[in-house]
């Protein structure tokens with residue numbers, strides 16, 4: 231992915247009002263082809279609303295939105311076949327069996343196959359990719375929460391999408407399933423050149439998976455950059471702690487390496503118990519959200 235790759239998603243001044251409540255007040259961002267972008271924000275910030283507008287499931291109040299070169303409000307079936315959607319939770323299809331449902335849903339995509347995009351995804355390899363082989367013949371209502379979530383992801387992938395929307399994909403997954411899901415996402419963007427926009431409350435997950443992180447708060451995107459860029463924005467920078475002649479010291483600095491060099495230059499072996507704590511994405515995120523809350 232480079233900054234010259236074509237744009238898959240373009241959002242400019244998106245506004246959403248529910249009754250008298252302005253949830254989105256001018257959201258602006260882009261996602262390039264092949265990028266994984268994580269959308270973060272507190273509960274109720276409007277992440278699901280944003281994603282649903284992009285999917286064409288929700289009519290926006292104002293603003294310009296283009297998804298794979300179309301306005302989602304007017305997207306046709308061919309356009310829709312190029313998107314994959316994993317909503318927060320599906321609670322339907324209980325009587326179907328896993329393999330049977332995926333084969334059935336996949337059949338809807340067959341007419342939209344092109345030489346460049348084979349559609350649908352082969353059922354058995356999809357079941358394997360999401361780690362459901364052992365459960366492929368089970369009725370869906372008998373799946374555990376985590377198995378159900380894997381199936382949700384498979385449903386989002388069955389059409390072999392170019393662009394995948396994942397709304398809290400790992401909520402309820404155990405650590406092993408979460409790790410497997412992360413590997414799957416990496417394969418999707420690597421081998422399949424998929425573009426992914428995901429929401430999550432897990433900052434470590436965002437940092438690990440996403441090329442770029444967007445923070446939505448107060449109805450606007452208040453940060454847009456790599457995890458490292460966002461961490462650098464943190465006021466005060468890294469925290470350095472040390473002990474000198476039995477006394478404990480703490481300072482915050484943006485230049486922790488230079489600071490530590492000077493500390494040793496001045497005090498040498500008298501410096502003990504040195505700790506350097508890098509400003510984390512979590513620090514930045516919490517500071518940004520608190521700033522927005524204070525400004526209300």
Ligand SMILES: Nc1ncnc2c1ncn2[C@@H]1O[C@H](COP(=O)(O)OP(=O)(O)OP(=O)(O)O)[C@@H](O)[C@H]1O
Pocket residue numbers: 248249253271272273274275276277278279280
């Ligand atoms: N159909 C609706 N009618 C009225 N208000 C709505 C509707 N859908 C969402 N909202 C409100 O809009 C706000 C944003 O909701 P949304 O689900 O988009 O947030 P979110 O960032 O995805 O939250 P979470 O992290 O809790 O999933 C909330 O205050 C919610 O109550």
